[in-house]
Amino acid sequence: MRNAPTRSHGRKSIAASSKPRSLMETEDRLAHAWRAVVVTLLPDAFPGVLGQSLTGKALKDGVWQLAPVDLRPFGDGKHRNVDDTPAGGGAGMVLRADVMGHAIEDALARSAPDAPLIYLSPRGKPFDQNRARDLASGPGVTLICGRFEGLDQRVIDHYDIEEISMGDYVLTGGEIAAQALLDACVRLLPGVLGNESSTEEESFSNGLLEHPQYTRPAEWQGRQIPDVLMSGHHGEIAKWRQKMSEALTKDRRPDLWDRWRKKTPR
Structure with a gap:
C-alpha cells in the first residue's frame, strides 16, 4: 500500500x-x-x-x-x-x-x-x-x-x-x-480556465488539430479574416472549422489523421 x-x-x-x-x-x-x-x-x-x-x-x-x-x-x-x-x-x-x-x-x-x-x-x-x-x-x-x-x-x-x-x-x-x-x-481542472467549452474545441480534444483562429482587426497587413467567420452563420462557420481542422491534421499529422479516419464513420 x-x-x-x-x-x-x-x-x-x-x-x-x-x-x-x-x-x-x-x-x-x-x-x-x-x-x-x-x-x-x-x-x-x-x-x-x-x-x-x-x-x-x-x-x-x-x-x-x-x-x-x-x-x-x-x-x-x-x-x-x-x-x-x-x-x-x-x-x-x-x-x-x-x-x-x-x-x-x-x-x-x-x-x-x-x-x-x-x-x-x-x-x-x-x-x-x-x-x-x-x-x-x-x-x-x-x-x-x-x-x-x-x-x-x-x-x-x-x-x-x-x-x-x-x-x-x-x-x-x-x-x-x-x-x-x-x-x-x-488547466483541465474545473474552474481553472473559466470557459470550460474552450477545452472541447482545442487541438487533440476530438482527435484533430485545431482550426485557425482570428480576431480583430478585420484586416492586417493586407490579410483579411475569412468571410465565413464574419457571416454570423454558425452552421457554416462550424463546417468551415471542421474542414480546416481536417486539412491541417492531414497535412501536418498524418498519424493523427489515419487514426481519426479509422474511428470516424463516413
Missing part, C-alpha cells in the same frame, strides 16, 4: 508519515485539492511557470497543490551523493536505488491516495491529451524527475512506476517535462 490513511477535516486533511515532524514541510493539506508531488534535485525550479497566469491563480486559490520533494537530503554520505557509475561500465551516472527509494517513500506519504507514480523518461509511453484528462480526473499525481543517465531499474520495477515521455528528444532533466505535464493536467 503506497499511502497512509488520510482523514478529512473540512478543507484540510492530515496523514500519518514516518518522516520526523521537524523535516515535514509546513504546508496545509487541502482535502479536495488536486495534489502534485514532485521528486527532484531542483526543488527551486517549482512552481516556475506554473506559478504564473491561470495555473498560478488556481494554485493560490487551492484548486491544486504542489509539493516538491528535494532528492538531495536523501543522498548518501557527507556529500549527500545521489548517483553512482553505471553497473557494467559506460558514460555518465545513474540515480541510486537506495537514495531514490527513500525519497519516493517520503513523496508517497505526502501524495494523494491512489495518485499514480510516474517517472518522466524518454523511453516512456508518449503523453497525450487523453492521458492528461485521465490524470486531471483523479486525485493528483506523484512525479519523479530523472537526471544524468536515468534511474536504477530496480526502483522502477519495485514501485511499478509508470514511465511517460513528453516527446522524442532528451532533456538534461525531468523538471521541464514535469512542468509541461502538470500544466496540461491543471
Whole structure:
C-alpha cells in the first residue's frame, strides 16, 4: 500500500508519515485539492511557470497543490551523493536505488491516495491529451524527475512506476517535462480556465488539430479574416472549422489523421 490513511477535516486533511515532524514541510493539506508531488534535485525550479497566469491563480486559490520533494537530503554520505557509475561500465551516472527509494517513500506519504507514480523518461509511453484528462480526473499525481543517465531499474520495477515521455528528444532533466505535464493536467481542472467549452474545441480534444483562429482587426497587413467567420452563420462557420481542422491534421499529422479516419464513420 503506497499511502497512509488520510482523514478529512473540512478543507484540510492530515496523514500519518514516518518522516520526523521537524523535516515535514509546513504546508496545509487541502482535502479536495488536486495534489502534485514532485521528486527532484531542483526543488527551486517549482512552481516556475506554473506559478504564473491561470495555473498560478488556481494554485493560490487551492484548486491544486504542489509539493516538491528535494532528492538531495536523501543522498548518501557527507556529500549527500545521489548517483553512482553505471553497473557494467559506460558514460555518465545513474540515480541510486537506495537514495531514490527513500525519497519516493517520503513523496508517497505526502501524495494523494491512489495518485499514480510516474517517472518522466524518454523511453516512456508518449503523453497525450487523453492521458492528461485521465490524470486531471483523479486525485493528483506523484512525479519523479530523472537526471544524468536515468534511474536504477530496480526502483522502477519495485514501485511499478509508470514511465511517460513528453516527446522524442532528451532533456538534461525531468523538471521541464514535469512542468509541461502538470500544466496540461491543471488547466483541465474545473474552474481553472473559466470557459470550460474552450477545452472541447482545442487541438487533440476530438482527435484533430485545431482550426485557425482570428480576431480583430478585420484586416492586417493586407490579410483579411475569412468571410465565413464574419457571416454570423454558425452552421457554416462550424463546417468551415471542421474542414480546416481536417486539412491541417492531414497535412501536418498524418498519424493523427489515419487514426481519426479509422474511428470516424463516413
